Amino acid sequence: IGPRLNHGVIYDFINKLRRNPHQLEILGDGTQRKSYLYISDAISATCFLFNHLVKGAVSDYEVFNVGNDDWVTVNEIAKIVVNEMGLKNVKFVYKPATPDGRGWKGDVKFMLLDISKLKSLGWNPKLTSYEAVRRTTRDLLKEILGK
Structure with a gap:
């Protein structure tokens, strides 16, 4: 994730809250947990592995998971977005499918x-x-709202 993102939960939450700053519809029950990796870390890992490949420290076809070893819940993401937008008393409405x-x-x-x-x-x-x-x-708020 990172700047210029134009889809996904963060982008969706920002746009939903722009339309209605008092209520946020959350798909699911909010307990979904996922790992997120910022783009600079993804690039760092790719360069790190390439350097190890050049040095012969890893083989040509070796597979590595690139990601983060922790997670956040959809509820936590909602709270981050609400906080960064400076909103108060936002009601979360859950829509589990x-x-x-x-x-x-x-x-x-x-x-x-x-x-x-x-x-x-x-x-x-x-x-x-x-x-x-x-x-x-924060990146998206600067891009979308000029904040």
Whole structure:
């Protein structure tokens, strides 16, 4: 995630709150947990792995998960967006599409990559998922609202 993002939960929440700053519709029950990686960390990991490939420290066809090793919930994302927009007393309205609280059929309830192999080589993301979401929210607010 990062600047110029034009889809996804952060983008959707900002636009929903622009239309109605008093209420936010949340697809699902808000407990969905996912890992988020800021674009600069994704680039860092790619360059890190390329350098290890050039040095012969990893093989040509070796597979690595690139991501973050923590997560945030959709509820936490909603609170971050509301806070960064400077809104107060926003009512969250949940719209689960499935009995287990998913936002739509095919929605992933929990997503966390195992990045231990990449970390064992010495790479770590600089931003947590929470920080990545907050920074992306700030990026998008600057782009969309000029804030």
